Amino acid sequence: MTQTYQLKKIDATVQKIISLSEYNIFLFKGSMGVGKTTLINSFCKHLGVIDTVSSPTFSLVNEYKTSSQESIFHFDCYRLESEEEAFDFGAEEYLDSGYICLIEWPDKIKSLLPDQVHCIELDYLDQNTRKINFI
Numbered sequence: 001m002t003q004t005y006q007l008k009k010i011d012a013t014v015q016k017i018i019s020l021s022e023y024n025i026f027l028f029k030g031s032m033g034v035g036k037t038t039l040i041n042s043f044c045k046h047l048g049v050i051d052t053v054s055s056p057t058f059s060l061v062n063e064y065k066t067s068s069q070e071s072i073f074h075f076d077c078y079r080l081e082s083e084e085e086a087f088d089f090g091a092e093e094y095l096d097s098g099y100i101c102l103i104e105w106p107d108k109i110k111s112l113l114p115d116q117v118h119c120i121e122l123d124y125l126d127q128n129t130r131k132i133n134f135i
Contacts (some may be wrong), residue, residue, distance in 0.1 A: 010042045011045070014043055033069070034122045049064040060079070060089050075101065077104065083101065
């Protein structure tokens with residue numbers, strides 16, 4: 001699925017992606033500031049997260065709870081220097097947990113990722129418009 005969306009209509013785009021999803025691991029790709037974390041915020045809202053959603057830039061991974069007490073893991077791998085650092089914080093355990101994992105900058109942990117993932121690529125078109133490619 002490839003489409004453009006207005007930021008004010010991000011929720012409709014996220015609902016469509018969730019309805020098409022087959023896997024529990026989502027890779028978010030795009031340049032700095034394109035809106036990956038904004039998109040993840042909308043994802044979490046639609047998945048029933050009751051916690052505050054924020055970028056885990058310094059903690060590397062945040063765990064959020066849904067209203068049904070399920071976990072959702074949000075990774076920001078931007079600061080990782082090597083895949084070894086991902087091993088150090090237990091990335092494999094999170095990825096193998098069966099819970100939803102939302103991963104920003106996934107290329108930093110490429111060899112740890114399973115084959116069955118969804119890739120979401122974002123492109124900046126203008127201040128209020130993004131192009132999204134969902135695979």
